[in-house]
Amino acid sequence: MSTQRESSESGATRKRMKPEVEEKAGDAAESKAVEEEEFGTNIAVSEEMELSISLILEKIENYTQRVSELLESGKTMLKELSDEFEEKLIMIHKELVEKWQEEIRELRALDASNEEVNTLLHNARYLLQPTRDH
Helix, strand or coil, rough: HHHHHHHHHHHHHHHCCCHHHHCCCCHHHHHHHHHHHHHHHCCCCCHHHHHHHHHHHHHHHHHHHHHHHHHHHHHHHHHHHHHHHHHHHHCHHHHHHHHHHHHHHHHHHHHHHHHHHHHHHHHHHHHHHCCCCC
16 A cells, blocks of 8 residues: 555656656666666566566657647747737737827927917907007
């Protein structure tokens, strides 16, 4: 029972190892040594059992490699999405700031025009007022 728990625990640990660690344990002699160390056995096993164990270890290595590749491609994809998001957000910000700056220029031009008209109206009123001195 404790051997199963040990193998489960070591399997869980093995899944979290970096691919470089897995590749180092990849050759057959090291795999057998790792297996004996993990399972705490030094019992002679039949060729069929040894083949089954090496196939399982190969599956673990292949799966670990696939997980590593998926993680890397996921990181790359998220980085690309993040960069694209940042670019678009900056572009939207720039466009809105330019739009608002144009609105400010238009308001200033309108205000200047209104001031000119106001001055003209004020002058016209002054000129059209009846003189009180008559």
